[in-house]
Amino acid sequence: MATLIADNLTYSYSKKSKPALNKVSVQIKPGTLTALVGPNGAGKSTLLKLLQGQNNPDIGDITIDGESLVRTRSQVALMPQRSSMNWKFPITVEKLVSLGQIKYSKSKNTNPFQIKALLANPKSWVNKCCELEATMQRVGISNLANRRLDSLSGGQQQRALLAKTLMSPARILLLDEPCAALDPPAKDDFLKIVRKLADAGLALFISSHDWGSSLNSYDQVVVLDKTVLASGTPNSIQGKLDDLNISSL
Numbered sequence: 001m002a003t004l005i006a007d008n009l010t011y012s013y014s015k016k017s018k019p020a021l022n023k024v025s026v027q028i029k030p031g032t033l034t035a036l037v038g039p040n041g042a043g044k045s046t047l048l049k050l051l052q053g054q055n056n057p058d059i060g061d062i063t064i065d066g067e068s069l070v071r072t073r074s075q076v077a078l079m080p081q082r083s084s085m086n087w088k089f090p091i092t093v094e095k096l097v098s099l100g101q102i103k104y105s106k107s108k109n110t111n112p113f114q115i116k117a118l119l120a121n122p123k124s125w126v127n128k129c130c131e132l133e134a135t136m137q138r139v140g141i142s143n144l145a146n147r148r149l150d151s152l153s154g155g156q157q158q159r160a161l162l163a164k165t166l167m168s169p170a171r172i173l174l175l176d177e178p179c180a181a182l183d184p185p186a187k188d189d190f191l192k193i194v195r196k197l198a199d200a201g202l203a204l205f206i207s208s209h210d211w212g213s214s215l216n217s218y219d220q221v222v223v224l225d226k227t228v229l230a231s232g233t234p235n236s237i238q239g240k241l242d243d244l245n246i247s248s249l
């Protein structure tokens, strides 16, 4: 069922710098939505990169169902921040989503001919019948299939990026600030979609700056500031938030 356990992770970007993460432990279970909150520079993106295997912890272990992440990495997908994408790239939504089938372990290993062939015929690589359409339907963007990326609203871009992530076989999804700069209705729509994905058995770990009532949309909350300051259900966390006095969230 794919439960990810990160145990006692410590990580520094260089030998001279202070650890960006210090003794961080988290559990990500199937069928759950977990929020990862913390101030700017708390290490949220760094933790997501470790959990996806892009960077290795200096100390600590990451396992999925007891197996090292090295052997189970295909079960985890990281959706980057929307702001890291070039939304002016001249392709359609369908083509962007279809690119999610390519395994980007390291960009230097990605075969440019594969990408070209896929962009020429997005459906050609889909193994299961209608998977591309089904995935776009799952996040409510079927009607946008032929739209160019630069014509999308922020909420539509975010759903397109989620659909691309869902094209991988991963069962554990790490989403880096998917609700940043979304207006409240778009944020609500997005949270409803991820809830459905969790109800279908996926494990979602979602970083956020949102400290307000939307935390109640999650099953678990992890409060990070280089180390885990608190974790638990939204209700149990609310009581601790005042004590923590993290004003910059």
Ligand SMILES: Nc1ncnc2c1ncn2[C@@H]1O[C@H](COP(=O)(O)OP(=O)(O)OP(=O)(O)O)[C@@H](O)[C@H]1O
Pocket: 013, 020, 038, 039, 040, 041, 042, 043, 044, 045, 046, 047
């Ligand atoms: N590539 C890098 N090289 C060196 N230091 C880095 C690098 N990326 C992040 N850091 C540092 O690591 C710390 C944690 O950064 P990180 O981006 O993980 O925090 P964050 O919680 O995601 O922040 P934000 O909410 O502002 O996106 C910060 O002090 C940051 O300056």
